[in-house]
Amino acid sequence: MTTTAPRAAAVASRVASCARASTSTSRRPLRLSRRRAAPRPRAAGDDDPAEPLQRYADVARASPAAFGAVSAVALLANRALSGVAPVADASSAQSRADVICLAMSACLVLTGLTWIALKTKPPNVVELVGTRLETPYYAATATKALRDELAWAWDAARESTNCDVMAVFTKDGRRVMQAGIAANALRDPEALTRDVELGPICAAAARDAAPNYLANLILFPGRVEFERFFPVNTQAVCVRPIGDGAVLVIGSRTQRGLTPSDQRWFDVVAQKLDRALERGL
Numbered sequence: 001m002t003t004t005a006p007r008a009a010a011v012a013s014r015v016a017s018c019a020r021a022s023t024s025t026s027r028r029p030l031r032l033s034r035r036r037a038a039p040r041p042r043a044a045g046d047d048d049p050a051e052p053l054q055r056y057a058d059v060a061r062a063s064p065a066a067f068g069a070v071s072a073v074a075l076l077a078n079r080a081l082s083g084v085a086p087v088a089d090a091s092s093a094q095s096r097a098d099v100i101c102l103a104m105s106a107c108l109v110l111t112g113l114t115w116i117a118l119k120t121k122p123p124n125v126v127e128l129v130g131t132r133l134e135t136p137y138y139a140a141t142a143t144k145a146l147r148d149e150l151a152w153a154w155d156a157a158r159e160s161t162n163c164d165v166m167a168v169f170t171k172d173g174r175r176v177m178q179a180g181i182a183a184n185a186l187r188d189p190e191a192l193t194r195d196v197e198l199g200p201i202c203a204a205a206a207r208d209a210a211p212n213y214l215a216n217l218i219l220f221p222g223r224v225e226f227e228r229f230f231p232v233n234t235q236a237v238c239v240r241p242i243g244d245g246a247v248l249v250i251g252s253r254t255q256r257g258l259t260p261s262d263q264r265w266f267d268v269v270a271q272k273l274d275r276a277l278e279r280g281l
Contacts, residue, residue, distance in 0.1 A: 061119070065112025072105040123235075123255040128164060128181045130231035136179035137192045146280025150177045153269050157250060161265070162257035165230050167249045168242065168273065171206035173198055176246065176277070181231050198247070199225020205239045206247040212239040213263055215256045226251070240266045243274035 079098055136154055138147045150168065154177075157163040165180035173195040178186075186192055201222055204210040214237045217223045226237055226249070236252040240263075248270050252258055258266075 058116075061115035062112055064108045064115065068105040068108025068110075068112060071108065072102060075101050075105065123257065125254045125257075126233050126235060128231040128253050129233050130181040130183050131187045132181050133179060136177060137175070139174065139176045140193070142176060143280035146276050149273060149276035149280075153273060154179045157266075157269070161250075161259075161262045162236075162252045162254045163250050163262075164253045165234065165251035167229055168246060169196055169198060169202065169206070169249070170246045171198070171203070175229075178229065180251070183227060183229055183231060186229065196228055199228075201225060201239055202247050202249060205241045206245065209241040209244060211241060211263075211267070213237075213258065214239075215258075218255075238263055238266055240270040242270045242277060246274070246277055248273065 075098060079094075082094075136151060138150065142150070154166050157166060158180075163180075165178075165182070167178040168176040170176060175192060175194075175196055178192065182192075198206065199222065201212050201214075202225065205212060214220050214223070217226070217234055217237050223234075223237075226234060230237070230249075230251045234251040234253070235255045236257050238250040238252075238258050240248045240250075242248050248266065250258065250266060
């Protein structure tokens with residue numbers, strides 16, 4: 001009995017301490033912490049993320065000709081050193097195999113020469129001629145929330161694509177925003193506040209939600225409608241509708257500078273700006 005009492009007291013004290021611990025724990029709200037993933041480092045300006053075949057395009061084009069020439073030389077050397085008669089004999093299996101291999105080597109050489117001759121012309125990149133807007137222009141009626149959305153769209157497009165100029169217009173020609181390099185006619189700040197007469201391409205996008213992409217603007221007669229607000233030597237233009245009452249116009253100084261993925265991303269940006277325009281204009 002004397003040994004049982006201390007044990008019972010120890011067990012009771014442990015139960016009481018556990019009860020106090022559970023009560024204190026239940027009073028504290030649980031915090032679910034999630035480790036933030038480290039940001040992925042962006043590629044530096046000197047890093048080329050292109051594929052190896054794009055980095056060494058000239059070597060890849062010349063490789064079939066080199067392999068064909070080496071194969072032909074090896075084939076002739078093998079025939080000369082093997083003691084076979086230099087004249088091809090149709091009854092000899094080796095002669096027939098040599099003729100087939102020599103024809104394949106000639107095909108490789110011709111393929112390599114064709115690849116070298118048909119070299120892709122790099123896209124034309126120019127310096128835009130116009131008035132540089134140090135800060136983006138926003139309409140006086142635009143709210144701060146709308147200006148923040150437009151500034152985000154401009155910064156994101158400029159950093160992630162070949163976008164060099166951007167403008168947003170309503171279907172009646174009101175200039176909601178313009179950034180980058182503008183036309184020389186907009187050198188006067190008062191000119192930015194005036195309405196713009198939209199051309200057929202921009203009007204169709206704003207009125208009928210008809211997107212358009214002019215990869216090589218120089219070849220299209222309709223380029224004159226963009227010269228009212230963009231530099232005259234803009235190389236590519238992407239037009240995206242914003243809802244049913246506005247249009248987003250993106251310009252680039254690079255021919256074919258806006259990829260299909262860029263155009264799909266501009267569609268998403270236009271949808272985001274549609275909601276912002278409804279609330280902030």
